[in-house]
Structure formats: C-alpha cells, structure tokens
Amino acid sequence: MSKLAQQKQQRSLGEILQEFAQHRQLMQQELQKVIVGQDEVIEQLFAAIFTRGHCLLEGVPGLAKTLMVSTLARILDVQFKRIQFTPDLMPSDITGTNVLEEDDQGRRNFRFVEGPIFTNILLADEINRTPPKTQAALLQAMQEREVSIGRTTYDLPQPFFTIATQNPIEQEGTYPLPEAQLDRFMFNIKVGYPTLPEEEQILAASSRQDKAEVNKVLSAKAIVNVQKLVGSVAVSEYIIKYVARLVRATRPRDESAPDFVKELVDWGAGPRAGQFLINGGKALAAMEGRFSVSIDDVRKIAVPVLRHRISCNFQAQAEGLTTDDVVERLIQATPAPEIEKFA
Numbered sequence: 001m002s003k004l005a006q007q008k009q010q011r012s013l014g015e016i017l018q019e020f021a022q023h024r025q026l027m028q029q030e031l032q033k034v035i036v037g038q039d040e041v042i043e044q045l046f047a048a049i050f051t052r053g054h055c056l057l058e059g060v061p062g063l064a065k066t067l068m069v070s071t072l073a074r075i076l077d078v079q080f081k082r083i084q085f086t087p088d089l090m091p092s093d094i095t096g097t098n099v100l101e102e103d104d105q106g107r108r109n110f111r112f113v114e115g116p117i118f119t120n121i122l123l124a125d126e127i128n129r130t131p132p133k134t135q136a137a138l139l140q141a142m143q144e145r146e147v148s149i150g151r152t153t154y155d156l157p158q159p160f161f162t163i164a165t166q167n168p169i170e171q172e173g174t175y176p177l178p179e180a181q182l183d184r185f186m187f188n189i190k191v192g193y194p195t196l197p198e199e200e201q202i203l204a205a206s207s208r209q210d211k212a213e214v215n216k217v218l219s220a221k222a223i224v225n226v227q228k229l230v231g232s233v234a235v236s237e238y239i240i241k242y243v244a245r246l247v248r249a250t251r252p253r254d255e256s257a258p259d260f261v262k263e264l265v266d267w268g269a270g271p272r273a274g275q276f277l278i279n280g281g282k283a284l285a286a287m288e289g290r291f292s293v294s295i296d297d298v299r300k301i302a303v304p305v306l307r308h309r310i311s312c313n314f315q316a317q318a319e320g321l322t323t324d325d326v327v328e329r330l331i332q333a334t335p336a337p338e339i340e341k342f343a
Helices: 003-031 039-049 065-076 090-096 132-144 196-208 220-231 238-250 259-264 271-287 293-307 312-317 322-334
Strands: 055-060 079-086 096-102 108-114 122-124 145-147 151-156 162-165 185-190 265-267
Touching: 003 039, 039 055, 039 162, 039 271, 039 293, 055 079, 065 079, 065 122, 065 162, 090 132, 096 145, 096 238, 096 265, 108 151, 132 145, 132 265, 145 312, 185 220, 185 293, 196 293, 220 265, 220 271, 238 293, 259 265, 259 312, 259 322, 271 293, 293 322
Parallel strands: 055 162, 055 185, 079 122, 122 162
Antiparallel strands: 096 108, 145 151
C-alpha cells in the first residue's frame, strides 16, 4: 500500500472516529435528560457496551440504576428486558423451557419458549438474591452469548449485554456471586450519591412531574459496527507491557508484586483483567475520537476493572482498607515501562 493510500485510509478512519465521538456525546446528552450526574457511571456503561462487556452496578436503592439502564436501551433502540432475581427464581425462568404441545393430528412435540434472556440488554436486578444454581444460568450466555436447553444450543440476539445490580448494604438472605461469575463482568461500577446541586436538580425535576422524551441515537446494527470500530483502535507494545505489569502486580505470590500487596491481598487478578483493561482503554480512546490507547485510559478504568478481581485479607480489613484503596496504590506504584531508544 502506498503512503498516499495509507494517509487516505487513516483520514477516513479519523473521520469515522470523530463521527462516533459526536454520537457518543449525543447519547450522553439524551441520557442526561433523565439521569442527573453520574458521568463516570455513564462513561463506563458506554465503554462496556462498545466492547461487548457486561457490568455489575452496586449502589443503595433509589439511585436510578434501573432507570439508567432502561433509558439507555431506549436511546440505543434495542430490546430491553428486566428480571427481578428472587430466592425462588429457577434457571428456566431466565433461559426458557421446552413445552409439550399437541397438534391437530394428536402428535405431541416439544416447542422451545424463549426466556427473557433472549434480548439485547438484560437487566438482572438484585442478582445476589437468587441461589448460585440460578446465577450460573447466566454464565454461558455472558461468555459464549448462547443458551443450551437440553441437546439444543440457541444463539442470543446481537448485540447482547448483561447489566446486573446488587445492593451492598442488605446482606441477609443474599447469595454472594461466585468468583467465576464475577470474573465475567468487565466492570464493577459503584453508583454513588448525588452531589448537593445534583440532588436539588433531581427534586426540582420530580416536583414538576415532567416526563423527558429521549431520542434514539444508535440501532442494534450500528452498535455491532461500533464494536468493530473500537476493536480496530491501535494498542502499542508499550501499553501491553504496562497492562501486564499492572495485572501481575496484583498477585501476592508474583515477584513483581509490591510489599503492600503481599501483606494485604489473598489473591489477585487473572489474565481476563488485562484483556478488559485493554478493551476498556480502546473504548475510551474511540469515544474521544483518538486512534490509539494511552496509559491514562488504562489508569482511568483500572479501579472498576480490578476491584472485583482482588481479594483483600483480614490485615487490610483491620487497617480499614478496601480493594479500591489497594488498586489506587497499585496505580501509583506501577511505573510506565521505559520506551526503547534506538541507537
């Protein structure tokens, strides 16, 4: 390929990225007609959707987690279904089941009735209120994007995302998510309280009883194309080395782990964490119209990617430290790799 042809291709890619960045801004504006504040949460949700990731939202009741997800589905013009997880929920209530039917000739056949998982955006509300057997029904869907019923495997619609919520306060009658399930989530997003001006804005809007109308920005087909675009964002060897160092530093038995990790952490993140750090960095770069991932992109998403993949020990709890504190210290303690200088 000639240099001129490469420049033309790069220019066209640049134009596409700029157009995508504008669409992303428009999506945020539409979402903020309904949701006040929560800019970081919205950015991380977008990053997950554009990289085929899943999210776990944690926050106390009343912070508009469900409203945020349902509004996002309307903006993206995709199918949205919600499952309220309860202790008596069965796996077939999620995936669907075979129903025995009899035709006009008296012959009996099984017909598969799809469950609510056959959608584009699935909201698993209060996922930790259902037993592990039912939680496990999501594993295959989240990883392979397909569901096996009996001897038959069914593909899920594209795109497919799971956004789960859980309440961090009430622990009575809950079933903590197993590590294999937690690792499937790209981000563990903490939804915090609004600031004073934001809360005043929420109260003013609710007192007017105005229902904001949001416009559709992207379609399901456009999202799939955006995912391909984000996948084409360049990642240098420099970034890959930094991500590998950061992830390995979370493992207390690794030689490169800092002393505070060896003292405070039981086990660290696996290779999937590094994949999600790179994918998330690609999404942040693309959303800003940039061609390549920077170290700042990786650092920006390190906490939501790593917080549910690190287990702190009793020593950390005694010192009042959380996984967030450990990850923040790791970001500061992990230097950027040196750039090789050519003689």
